[in-house]
Amino acid sequence: MSRVIFVGGPSGTGKSTISILLSKKLDCPFIEGDEFHPQANIDKMSQGIPLTDEDRWGWLSILCQAAISVVQGGENTVVVSCSMLKKKYRDYIKETIGTKAQTQLFVLYNDFSTIYKRMETRSNHYMKANMLKSQFDDLEVPELEDHVYKVFCGTKEPEQIFVEILKYINL
């Protein structure tokens, strides 16, 4: 059966970095969630305004449909980066993918100060460092959610985090 692997967490925790490592290892496509935001969401974030649930539902739907299209197009696996900060977003993703593929969700998390320092150096990204707090406020670290795994990153190198995640993935 095909599978969809989502990599989540607040901005700067390493979603894209880890997703790229996974897609290389699994030799599969990678959907960069940031590239699928409606323009209204990008405009909002560019102005330093955090997204609300209402802003996110449409984006989550687009991402799920993109992942489904990839596996229905014949790919065995696809990796998607998407913050999916709240349990209800993760539930929505699992429900929407449904039986079309096996779904595994990994939520990266870290200390606020570690990520804040990292974000301050990323000046060209539309996600402003001062919006990070709202993301941490929204983050619900998963506990006992089916097919959802939390991954504490701390000061681990991306390779180390990648190896941790691989333990949950059938190669």
Ligand SMILES: Nc1ncnc2c1ncn2[C@@H]1O[C@H](COP(=O)(O)OP(=O)(O)O)[C@@H](O)[C@H]1O
């Ligand atoms: N484990 C890590 N340790 C140190 N730096 C990292 C780690 N993971 C990612 N980074 C760096 O942090 C920044 C944000 O990473 P990125 O993968 O774009 O995060 P996200 O997609 O979650 O916003 C990048 O400059 C990246 O190289």
Ligand SMILES: O=C(O)[C@H](O)[C@@H](O)[C@H](O)[C@H](O)COP(=O)(O)O
């Ligand atoms: O890589 C990042 O910096 C984050 O992924 C970010 O750009 C993300 O697209 C938005 O944070 C989505 O909105 P929410 O995370 O607020 O849902």
